[in-house]
Amino acid sequence: MMKWIFTGMILLSLVFGICNGQGEALNAAAISSCEKAVTLALTLGGSICLWSGLMKVAQESGLTEKLARLLSPITRRLFRGVRPESPAMQAITLNLTANLLGLGNAATPLGVSAVRELAKEAPSYAKHTATDPMILFVVMNTASLQLIPTTTAVLRLKYGAADPLDILPAVWVVSLLSLAVGLTLALILNRIFPLESRKRDRR
Numbered sequence: 001m002m003k004w005i006f007t008g009m010i011l012l013s014l015v016f017g018i019c020n021g022q023g024e025a026l027n028a029a030a031i032s033s034c035e036k037a038v039t040l041a042l043t044l045g046g047s048i049c050l051w052s053g054l055m056k057v058a059q060e061s062g063l064t065e066k067l068a069r070l071l072s073p074i075t076r077r078l079f080r081g082v083r084p085e086s087p088a089m090q091a092i093t094l095n096l097t098a099n100l101l102g103l104g105n106a107a108t109p110l111g112v113s114a115v116r117e118l119a120k121e122a123p124s125y126a127k128h129t130a131t132d133p134m135i136l137f138v139v140m141n142t143a144s145l146q147l148i149p150t151t152t153a154v155l156r157l158k159y160g161a162a163d164p165l166d167i168l169p170a171v172w173v174v175s176l177l178s179l180a181v182g183l184t185l186a187l188i189l190n191r192i193f194p195l196e197s198r199k200r201d202r203r
Helices: 002-019 023-061 063-078 087-100 104-120 132-142 150-158 168-192 195-202
Strands: none
Touching (some): 002 023, 023 063, 023 150, 104 132
């Protein structure tokens, strides 16, 4: 879906630029933007590789198991039915940790792994259907609480911000509010539309 949206935006920009006689400016902007895109990708690539590597080290060293135990009072209440020592819970913990550090790109593969593991633990009648833990996890991953917005700080530093982390209070408030609203709605809707009824509706 997103590829069609971006394709439409590019086509509309080309059409309006040509119709307004801004062909040369459009061409110059396209060339300069390509150069900036490569520079930005390399800048972000360094920080992403660093933090992704640290997350892998944490996983191999057993730190993720300790994190899982540390977060278990919260995750156990939210993800009822998911075993605390299961690979699904470990993947969820890693994803939450990456999001807390503001590493959205590093959190994405961990999120995919968590959903796959949750699908393995789904009851037999819920195959190919989003279970309550899956829905709750997607909400938490999307409206994530960020303690250190690493990627945003790197971007702000690149573009000349004197103090790239001066947005921390605003980030904490907004991400906490979005997470609270998302979790509340997910829990309410899961009670209104339980998994069994969603499975029947799908049939």
